[in-house]
Amino acid sequence: MNAAWTIAVKDLKQRVRDRSALIVGIVAPLALAAIFSFVFNPIDDFEFSAQYVVVDQDGGPAARLFVDQVLGGMTGDGTIEVEELATVEEARTLVDVEVKPFAEEVESADAAFIIPPGFSAGVASSDPVSMEVMAGRGDQTAAGVAVAIAEQFASQLQTARVSTATAEFYGLTGDRAEIGLRALAVPNLAAVTDAEATSKILTGTTFYAAGLAIFFLFFTVQFGVNGLLEERHAGTLPRLLAAPLPKLAIIVGKGITAAVLGLVSMAVLVIATTLMFGAEWGNPLGVALLILAGIFAAIGIMGIVGAFAKTAEQAAVFSSIIAVVLGFLGGTFFPVGQAGGILAKLRFITPHAWFMQGLGDLQGGNVADVVPAVLALVLFGVVCGTLAALGVRRGMTV
Amino acid sequence: MAQPTxxxxxxxxxxxxLVAVDDVGFHIDAGETYGLLGPNGAGKTTSISMISGLLKRDGGSITVDGEEMTTxxxxxxxxxxxxxxxxxxxxxxTARENLVFFGKLYGMSGKALQSRVDEVLEIIGLADRAGDRSDDFSGGMKRRLNIGIGLLHKPNLLILDEPTVGVDPQSRNAILESVEQLSSAGMAVLYTTHYMEExxxxxxxxxxIDHGVIKAEGTRRELVQMVGEHDRIRLETTSGGLQSAVAALSELPSVVEAGAGDGLIELLVTExxxxxxxxxxxVTEAGVAVAGVDIDEPNLESVFLHLTGRALRD
Structure with missing residues (x-):
């Protein structure tokens, strides 16, 4: 074991001096994570808000119900602001304002609800009625939400009409408007609520930080596992093989080098992306387990390349191809799982997907949730590492 | 009788x-330098790879100080x-870091290692460049460091595989002197080369060795005699009876052939x-005055040529 450590220390000293591992393991992923973070952070920070105006030309009970109850009920938390105007012209003036990005704040509205005269009477008599939604040119989302609010109200009016017609059918008499309003006041039986899921989607920053970290991990560990080929290229392999140490010590030494490089790279990236970009990796113990298992898997897979490639150059090419293919398939650059279909299933043949899945599972807050992902990554490491070790021992000749 | 190293x-x-090595056998005693002389591709490096445990052999036996060598x-x-x-x-x-690394692999540590590293740096003449990275060294300096690593742990047997290839004359001389000193100090040395002079x-x-087979083995003298080559002596004379001198010299058992002409006496002799x-x-007794003597001893090049029908550098 002493010999393995001696070899690992020597390798690490070389890696620090040639700076290649530093660049690939830390600088490149950090830079890319920063770029992605700056690009995608606005999505993370997006908060919906809308400013609506309403012109009630009707003033009847149905119109007031919409203005006071429906729109008024939305203004409580400040997300939606509603102002009631007297005339359509006033509303049009505010809605027609062309809002330019970065321009000084101007008085404007995202949409205007125009309730025409006779609206309430029409509702009460079951005659066709309409409400106009005037959408602005600025925030299309806010305008879309305005249309959805109006449609929802129309749907509720339809429910009230059905209720009134049903009451009349069964011989009930009374004020139609009264019956309709009672129908509208009946609460919904079913409600959609935001349930707490065990697995959550990672935030944009966390997704790209984690994705790039695991992606570049495969490049980082190759500096260790390809060490034997470099020893051969440098002519030092015969000297190592002639020394009184078992071949396994040389292999373990290279493995230690790869593991230390991978560990340092991942640790720096986790800490840096958390502090600098606000990435939320999750429970530290769970993250540590995933990282260790991920490093083990990466060493196993890249070890196969190192074992069967004939030269360091060939190994570098093969390693790059494998790292990129597995990275894309595993969803480190975009969430392949959300694409559905065969790709969503196929991604689990990559350790990258299991790593990302494990991090997602960890967002639920329970460390035990990462166990399946950790086991899958360890399995990758065991199977590929065994193949690599067999190949390396076979190839360790002069 | 002491066992060979x-x-x-x-x-x-x-x-x-391809039969790279076939029935090769020799021994080296402590303090002895044994040369494997042959052209490129003769089987020298393959033999050395088996002897140093890098390569599995398909037949034969190797012992180092009684210990059987395997991979x-x-x-x-x-x-x-x-x-x-x-x-x-x-x-x-750096030169020092290279030596320390390999020293540790051979189980050396602490002050003993540092002291031995200093000693080796002196031997290979790199003490003043110990802290420099080896990629800043000349080819000859790298070769010397290469040798230093090999002798760091004071091995009983030092194997040098063509250690002077591509080295300038000054560094070559330094390397050869180092090998002579190590041999004098009691180390057994196996030296492969295709340079006859070395x-x-x-x-x-x-x-x-040629085509994986040892064609002949012995001291230079033994090899020369083995192939029937003789030393040639030319005596430049100024006066006297050359024929009577030649007749007298022909009587000597060591003289194989004698002749005279144009003021020269030419002899083929052993030793x-x-x-x-x-x-x-x-010659002096025969009344011949000798103005100059030229001795031409047959070398290993001519022995190799005789044994294989081709020159060493072919």
Missing amino acids: LDCRGLRKVFGD INLAAKALIGLVPQDIAVYPDL AERLCDRVGI AGEHLTKILSI
């Missing part, structure tokens, strides 16, 4: 259809210092250096 017998190695016998490997043909040093480590200067015994005094006294 290296004893190898009947070594055989086959790569596919996994670490005790036997610890007795050997290998200096590979290609420079085997880490370019981004083999003649360094080696107590030489094995001439010219040993019999020169006797020859000169006979």
Whole structure:
């Protein structure tokens, strides 16, 4: 074991001096994570808000119900602001304002609800009625939400009409408007609520930080596992093989080098992306387990390349191809799982997907949730590492 | 009789259809330098790879100080210092770091290691460049460091595989002097080369190898005699009866052939250096005045040519 450590220390000293591992393991992923973070952070920070105006030309009970109850009920938390105007012209003036990005704040509205005269009477008599939604040119989302609010109200009016017609059918008499309003006041039986899921989607920053970290991990560990080929290229392999140490010590030494490089790279990236970009990796113990298992898997897979490639150059090419293919398939650059279909299933043949899945599972807050992902990554490491070790021992000749 | 430091017998190695080494055997005693002389591709490096435990042999036996050498016998490997043909040093480590690293692999540590590193740096003449990275070294300096790593752990047997290839004359001389000193200090040395002059200067015994087979083995003198080559002595004369001198010299058992003409006496003799005094006294007694003596001893090049029908550098 002493010999393995001696070899690992020597390798690490070389890696620090040639700076290649530093660049690939830390600088490149950090830079890319920063770029992605700056690009995608606005999505993370997006908060919906809308400013609506309403012109009630009707003033009847149905119109007031919409203005006071429906729109008024939305203004409580400040997300939606509603102002009631007297005339359509006033509303049009505010809605027609062309809002330019970065321009000084101007008085404007995202949409205007125009309730025409006779609206309430029409509702009460079951005659066709309409409400106009005037959408602005600025925030299309806010305008879309305005249309959805109006449609929802129309749907509720339809429910009230059905209720009134049903009451009349069964011989009930009374004020139609009264019956309709009672129908509208009946609460919904079913409600959609935001349930707490065990697995959550990672935030944009966390997704790209984690994705790039695991992606570049495969490049980082190759500096260790390809060490034997470099020893051969440098002519030092015969000297190592002639020394009184078992071949396994040389292999373990290279493995230690790869593991230390991978560990340092991942640790720096986790800490840096958390502090600098606000990435939320999750429970530290769970993250540590995933990282260790991920490093083990990466060493196993890249070890196969190192074992069967004939030269360091060939190994570098093969390693790059494998790292990129597995990275894309595993969803480190975009969430392949959300694409559905065969790709969503196929991604689990990559350790990258299991790593990302494990991090997602960890967002639920329970460390035990990462166990399946950790086991899958360890399995990758065991199977590929065994193949690599067999190949390396076979190839360790002069 | 003391056991030899290296004893190898009947070594055989086959790569596919190619028999790279066939029935190679020799021994080296402590303090002896043994040369494997042969052209490129003769089987020298393959033999050395088997002897140093890098390559499995297909036949034969190898013992180092009584320890059987295999690819996994670490005790036997610890007795050997290998200096590979290609420079085997880490370019981004300093000379000292290279030596310390390999010293640790051979189980050395602490002050003993540091002290031995200093000693080796002196031997290889790199003490003043110990802190410099080896990629800043000249080819000759790298070669010397390459040798230093091989002798760091004071091996019983030092194997040098063509250690002077591509080295400037000054560094070559320094390397040869180092090898002579190590041999004098009692280290057994196995030296492969295709430079005849190096083999003649360094080696107590030489094995001439070609096509994986040892064609002949012995001291330079033994090899020369083995192939029937003789020393040639030319005596430049100024006066006297050349024919009577030639007749008298022909009587000597060491003189194989004698002749005279144009003021020169030409002799083919065995061991010219040993019999020169006797020859000169006979010539003087015959009344011949000698103005100059030229001795031409047959070298290993001519022996190799005789044995293989081709020159060493072919």
